[in-house]
Amino acid sequence: MKYWLMKSEPDVFSIDDLKKKKSSLWDGVRNYQARNFMRNDMHPGDCVLFYHSNATPPGVAGLATVSKQASADPTQFDKKSEYYDPKSSKEKPRWFCVEVQFKEKFKHFVSLEAIKQNLDLKDMLVVQKGQRLSIQPVEKKHFDKILKMALKP
DNA sequence: GCCAACGTTGGC
DNA sequence: GCCAACGTTGGC
Numbered sequence: 001m002k003y004w005l006m007k008s009e010p011d012v013f014s015i016d017d018l019k020k021k022k023s024s025l026w027d028g029v030r031n032y033q034a035r036n037f038m039r040n041d042m043h044p045g046d047c048v049l050f051y052h053s054n055a056t057p058p059g060v061a062g063l064a065t066v067s068k069q070a071s072a073d074p075t076q077f078d079k080k081s082e083y084y085d086p087k088s089s090k091e092k093p094r095w096f097c098v099e100v101q102f103k104e105k106f107k108h109f110v111s112l113e114a115i116k117q118n119l120d121l122k123d124m125l126v127v128q129k130g131q132r133l134s135i136q137p138v139e140k141k142h143f144d145k146i147l148k149m150a151l152k153p
Numbered sequence: 154g155c156c157a158a159c160g161t162t163g164g165c
Numbered sequence: 166g167c168c169a170a171c172g173t174t175g176g177c
Binding site: 007009031053054055058112132133134 | 173174175176
């Protein structure tokens with residue numbers, strides 16, 4: 001079992017949206033590194049930190065779990081979608097996405113600032129300079145620490 | 154809105 | 166295969 005951090009802009013799709021839907025395809029990812037994580041490395045049961053990016057404040061808002069193995073991202077075939085990719089085909093899809101399931105919304109939001117201030121978390125990718133990847137692997141010790149911070153501010 | 158840090162594209 | 170130009174991400 002692995003641990004991940006997945007970024008989403010709450011204006012577009014927030015932890016509350018996932019809570020309402022219960023589960024959702026993580027579609028619209030158009031970055032090869034992030035795609036490779038979903039297609040090759042993410043498996044049902046993996047734990048996901050749901051991160052609010054481009055938010056005030058940014059940070060980890062809750063927990064989700066991978067509920068379905070990666071499959072072709074349907075938005076790439078949809079001409080009306082902003083994620084439509086004319087270079088992709090159903091025979092040879094370019095983009096993949098996993099399904100994630102809501103687990104919990106944190107009692108205490110773990111802000112990016114709090115993560116930055118915690119020395120135990122200084123190696124987390126999300127606090128590294130210039131790290132824009134929207135899906136990142138997370139070490140278990142870091143994952144556990146975030147959970148503790150969510151329990152008690 | 155700014156802009157640094159990336160990632161992608163396309164001409165050559 | 167190089168790399169300049171362009172686009173995007175995301176914190177601030």
